[in-house]
Amino acid sequence: MNDLKARPFGPLVAFGLLASWLLPLTSSAAVACPFCSATAQTFSEEMASMDVVAIAKLVHLPPPSDNSSEELAKAKFEITEIVKGEKSARVGDKIDTIYFGDGKPGSVFLVMGIDPPKTMWSTPLLLSPRAQDYIGKITKLPKDGNERYMFFQNYLEDKDDMLARDAYDEFAKAPYTTIKDLKPHMNHEQLVSWIQNADIPASRRRLYLVMLGVCGTKDDLPMLEAAMKSTDRKSRSGLDALIACYLTLKGETGMELVEDLYLKNKKSDYADTYSAIMALRFHGTEGGVIKKERLLVGLKYMLDRPELADLVIPDLAGWEDWSAVDQLFELFKNADEKSTWVRVPVINYLRKCPLAKAKDLLKECEKIDPASVKRANTFFPGDPAPAVPDPKKAAMIPALDAKTNGETATASYEVPVPPADDQEINAQEVAKAVQSAETAAVVNKGAPPAAAIRAIPLASPNRWLLISVPWGIGLVMFVVQWWVLRGLG
Structure with missing residues (x-):
């Protein structure tokens, strides 16, 4: 130790x-x-994932119940403003949803729902007057x-x-x-x-x-x-x-x-x-x-x-x-x-x-x-930290022109241009990519489109990589957990 x-x-x-x-x-x-x-999803992200977003006021709390076997009683809310989903809800609609707080009737909440018309509503979130103003403004940004x-x-x-x-x-x-x-x-x-x-x-x-x-x-x-x-x-x-x-x-x-x-x-x-x-x-x-x-x-x-x-x-x-x-x-x-x-x-x-x-x-x-x-x-099978392609170098690789004539087509391949913030590509890999594209074009020349697609030489997946990496990570996590528990003991 x-x-x-x-x-x-x-x-x-x-x-x-x-x-x-x-x-x-x-x-x-x-x-x-x-x-x-x-720390969490932002309001903007959460609202974007919902079908309906509304401001609602609490009408009344659910009645108290001591029977734990009963279905949870729901509070009733009335929608006062539609933020998103005007076709799925209207101002004045009454909704029932689970609420565990102790808000007073008339308090204002943010409610969100999915899958209308039988909308499933989230737990309401109590809003201060400043928060109401905030919610109203972020939707317009x-x-x-x-x-x-x-x-x-x-x-x-x-x-x-x-x-x-x-x-x-x-x-x-x-x-x-x-x-x-x-x-x-x-x-x-x-x-x-x-x-x-x-x-x-x-x-x-x-x-x-x-x-x-x-x-x-x-x-x-x-x-x-x-x-x-x-x-x-x-x-x-x-x-x-x-x-x-x-x-x-x-x-x-x-x-x-x-x-x-x-x-x-x-x-x-x-x-x-x-x-x-x-x-x-x-x-x-x-x-x-x-x-x-x-x-x-x-x-x-x-x-x-x-x-x-x-x-x-x-x-x-x-x-x-x-x-x-x-x-x-x-x-x-x-x-x-x-x-x-x-x-x-x-x-x-x-x-x-x-x-x-x-x-x-x-x-x-x-x-x-x-x-x-x-x-x-x-x-770390293969290259433990492969270099990422340089977009400038990749962009210099000429794409083979696609030409169609009746039912035949010459396959065209363009080496994908990686994102602009990527690093260098190995020159050997560039040469391989160009050679692969040229080979595919020759193989597929004169073939019908479907046949041409089938004839494209595909790289075999690295099965060792697919199998060993997840197992390797799992093994490491197991060893780490054992090591930590042993240290705590």
């Missing part, structure tokens, strides 16, 4: 590391506000743009906590570019006040730090530096966003302080160190202020802390920094019970590395610890 004591939440981090290698295989880059986590987020900005930290949460969730789900566009309309002094308020929840403080990074100035740096150096946990609440904000305003010269406090400093605890790594990842993907080369210098200080080195190895591979090959092999070779989880990430790094030396080191790794090599191949 020494490794658990040396590194809190070790098993959970091991599982998180597995996810960090698997997610690039199935998802695109996150576009939501960095460091922000939405554009789906994106400054007008929308200027409206929600006015409800951040609102006295009605329900509205404050909803406004926060709208920002938490907004793309970072949208938040940057809002810069001319941000209230700098208000943001600083919220950041300095120790009673603000960490999740919201992260949002305000992200916004300060957009509208702040160098005059804010002393406040941010003092918070980063503070020994008071509340002052450092939302540390990942705090460091990211500091680096956004300070620029590359701010890296030295971050490195000294969290990356080089072996006394920095796990949570703080990980927050710094998250901040550097943000700047490597969306920040646009500090060059990746400088960020990599900071990340590589973690290789001098073997028990935490696995946190950054996937980043080195993803950003294609192959200068650490020898250092990573030494980490693999010298791993002990406190740093044993570094071995699988090292193997995955070497598998992706294009240098010839990496292949030789992989063979050495297998001699040292064949079990770790087997685990890496089992949990």
Whole structure:
């Protein structure tokens, strides 16, 4: 159990590391506000999923009952305003629905329903006069743009906590570019006040730090530096966003302080160190202020802390920094019970590395610890972190023209253009794609359309990948649960 004591939440981090290698295989880059986590569906999202949305007043509560075997009695409401679904409900309609509150007759509620005409109504939500006004306005807002987020900005930290949460969730789900566009309309002094308020929840403080990074100035740096150096946990609440904000305003010269406090400093605890790594990842993907080369210098200080080195190895591979090959092999070779989880990430790094030396080191790794090599191949079959296609390169691949003549057709294939924020595509893969398209065109030439479709050469699915990945994840989760329970015992 020494490794658990040396590194809190070790098993959970091991599982998180597995996810960090698997997610690039199935998802695109996150576009939501960095460091922000939405707490629930927003009112806008919830109403969009409903067939009927209405404002209703409570007519009377259900009669009290002590018989638990009876069907739950329902309260009666009268619709006073239709927000959505005018064809499915009318003002003045009476509806019966389950309500567990103690509202007084005449109180105003938000009610939503699905599947009209026999509409199934949700549990009514009590609305204050301010909330009624809020609901009425959000239905008229554009789906994106400054007008929308200027409206929600006015409800951040609102006295009605329900509205404050909803406004926060709208920002938490907004793309970072949208938040940057809002810069001319941000209230700098208000943001600083919220950041300095120790009673603000960490999740919201992260949002305000992200916004300060957009509208702040160098005059804010002393406040941010003092918070980063503070020994008071509340002052450092939302540390990942705090460091990211500091680096956004300070620029590359701010890296030295971050490195000294969290990356080089072996006394920095796990949570703080990980927050710094998250901040550097943000700047490597969306920040646009500090060059990746400088960020990599900071990340590589973690290789001098073997028990935490696995946190950054996937980043080195993803950003294609192959200068650490020898250092990573030494980490693999010298791993002990406190740093044993570094071995699988090292193997995955070497598998992706294009240098010839990496292949030789992989063979050495297998001699040292064949079990770790087997685990890496089992949990990460194929390329552990494949490069994502570059849209510019993909767009240069010419599509073969489709030509039809009577009942015959020449199949046409165009290599799909990936999203604009994707990274590089392997030149070999491009060549394969073009060759595959040309082959298909030759095979299908002169064939009827249906026959042409059947003759298209299809790639066989990787059955090993389809079967092993779910089983592998399940196995890891089982081991993690066992490990945690054993630690608690």
